[in-house]
Amino acid sequence: MAMDDAAVSAGDPGWSDVTLVPATLPDIGIEDVDLSSNFLNFALRAPVFISGMTGGHPDVEKINAALATAAHTHGVAMGVGSQRAALVDPELAPSYAVVRQKAPDAFICGNIGISQILEGKIGTDVLRKLIDMIEANALAIHVNVLQELVQPEGKIELGRAFEALANLVAASPVPVMVKETGCGFDHSTAARLAETGIAAIDVGGMGGTSFTLIEGMRANTAQDRRGARLAQTFATWGIPTACSILDVRDVGLPVIATGGISNGLQAAKALSLGAQLVGIGRKMLTAAVAGPDAAVAELGLIIDEIRISLGLSGCRTLSDFSARSPVLSGKVALWATRNR
Numbered sequence: 001m002a003m004d005d006a007a008v009s010a011g012d013p014g015w016s017d018v019t020l021v022p023a024t025l026p027d028i029g030i031e032d033v034d035l036s037s038n039f040l041n042f043a044l045r046a047p048v049f050i051s052g053m054t055g056g057h058p059d060v061e062k063i064n065a066a067l068a069t070a071a072h073t074h075g076v077a078m079g080v081g082s083q084r085a086a087l088v089d090p091e092l093a094p095s096y097a098v099v100r101q102k103a104p105d106a107f108i109c110g111n112i113g114i115s116q117i118l119e120g121k122i123g124t125d126v127l128r129k130l131i132d133m134i135e136a137n138a139l140a141i142h143v144n145v146l147q148e149l150v151q152p153e154g155k156i157e158l159g160r161a162f163e164a165l166a167n168l169v170a171a172s173p174v175p176v177m178v179k180e181t182g183c184g185f186d187h188s189t190a191a192r193l194a195e196t197g198i199a200a201i202d203v204g205g206m207g208g209t210s211f212t213l214i215e216g217m218r219a220n221t222a223q224d225r226r227g228a229r230l231a232q233t234f235a236t237w238g239i240p241t242a243c244s245i246l247d248v249r250d251v252g253l254p255v256i257a258t259g260g261i262s263n264g265l266q267a268a269k270a271l272s273l274g275a276q277l278v279g280i281g282r283k284m285l286t287a288a289v290a291g292p293d294a295a296v297a298e299l300g301l302i303i304d305e306i307r308i309s310l311g312l313s314g315c316r317t318l319s320d321f322s323a324r325s326p327v328l329s330g331k332v333a334l335w336a337t338r339n340r
């Protein structure tokens with residue numbers, strides 16, 4: 001269902017309200033542009049994070065292998081999907097572990113939901129299992145309160161999340177990051193999250209893959225009228241990705257911009273707003289389904305488009321680029337000046 005077109009939000013992530021200022025006759029060649037970046041003390045060849053999406057079924061092992069081949073080839077970061085399935089059935093661990101085999105030197109990020117943590121299921125031993133399964137460089141905790149509310153069995157104990165995250169951070173041997181999956185983060189939540197000691201935040205903004213819509217599809221299939229109705233009502237709830245970057249960029253955490261990025265120009269716009277990395281989900285998943293060559297080619301195109309965006313802006317490095325403000329219009333300009 002998550003790959004269905006109907007899983008993409010009808011809401012706008014905001015890229016059309018961000019205009020990069022061209023340097024009409026740049027005095028550098030595109031080949032001079034250096035996209036190397038550093039994320040949590042790890043050197044990347046381009047500021048890209050293949051979002052955590054899959055694992056947990058023997059059939060998806062080859063998709064994770066294709067994504068990891070792309071991450072390895074291009075020297076970017078990658079996440080796996082929720083590892084909960086492998087905690088329940090350890091025989092599913094290879095569908096995640098394949099990522100480390102195909103990308104032995106890459107920055108690989110584990111993944112588990114906040115609800116697992118709130119339910120007390122992630123003690124020190126389990127934490128170790130999650131990390132060891134893929135020799136993870138970091139662990140992402142996904143949150144999406146709206147998705148939980150749409151689920152019939154969904155229950156979320158609001159309020160305890162910050163304390164639980166602080167405890168997890170203290171117990172974890174690797175950096176912990178927190179990611180939304182389609183509703184974005186606001187400034188004050190991000191500031192509170194920063195106090196827990198997390199190492200980075202992935203905005204997971206509105207305008208791309210929406211787990212509210214995916215839950216709505218599940219509800220429709222299960223003839224759960226309440227869930228289907230809630231998903232429809234709140235289909236475009238959340239902070240558009242571009243706006244969420246602006247909201248969280250000054251809380252002192254590295255920002256990953258994910259949600260509705262499907263080419264390198266959109267990625268460059270996210271970087272120009274203050275993101276350190278851009279996360280790409282659906283676009284990479286679709287390529288990976290076709291195989292490793294397609295995944296390598298798609299990621300290569302995206303990175304090329306980022307390089308061209310910097311070159312056309314007259315910037316040789318990402319730090320030159322981040323000093324060159326884009327022009328904001330419409331909704332994104334309003335978010336940039338919102339009273340908070």
Ligand SMILES: Cc1cc2nc3c(=O)[nH]c(=O)nc-3n(C[C@H](O)[C@H](O)[C@H](O)COP(=O)(O)O)c2cc1C
Nearest residue numbers: 002051052053081082142208209259260280281282
């Ligand atoms: C098929 C699929 C499965 C996903 N599974 C997870 C998951 O298990 N954990 C998670 O944190 N995010 C998951 N995501 C969300 C992605 O990491 C990403 O945040 C989201 O797809 C937004 O990016 P996009 O608009 O480029 O697709 C999944 C996305 C897709 C498309």
